[in-house]
Amino acid sequence: MRTIHAAALLRRTLDEAPTTDAAVLVDGDRIAAIGPRDELVDAYPEVRVRRWAGTLGPALVHDGPLPAAPTPRERVHGLFRTGATAVLAAQVTDPDLRAAAIRNGVVMLDTVRPPTVVEGGRADLAVFADDGTCLATVVAGRLVHRRA
Structure with missing residues (x-):
């Protein structure tokens, strides 16, 4: 669309x-x-x-830990509320959080890029x-x- x-x-x-x-x-x-x-x-x-x-x-590219929330899905949505759609892969090591990020289209980067x-x-x-x-x-x- x-x-x-x-x-x-x-x-x-x-x-x-x-x-x-x-x-x-x-x-x-x-x-x-x-x-x-x-x-x-x-x-x-x-x-x-x-x-x-x-x-x-x-x-934006978020370069710190994802926002705190009760569930991985809510943490990813907390990221979206900041205007970020990309994170440093090193900040998303928890398997459930990584899966939620991938499901929602979050880009995982090795280094920050503009x-x-x-x-x-x-x-x-x-x-x-x-x-x-x-x-x-x-x-x-x-x-x-x-x-x-």
Whole structure:
């Protein structure tokens, strides 16, 4: 399923200045296009558009222990609430936690790498409010967290 994620601000990397009125077209688990919101919406009129109030950008890489919670599934969801979709493999040694992370599409890395939003890349996105609160997290094209 294709979805356009649109926001007032889009950041392709965590370090770059955001661009205004941009959007990302997600097709399955990949980023199919990045561009001005109106151009993407006009080019793909049949595609669902999710409009976000915050800054859309790459999902984060979590480099510490996963958030504490009663079950492995809840720990993984706690990770998504922070806007992260990748972790260091060394932090996920418990077999039940590792299985929950894999089931939910979490990327396990040997070392931290800077997250990016790039055409053809995996659709791991996050939306953040001005105060840094994660409003939404997309893992491999699936919306897995949305703040109520």
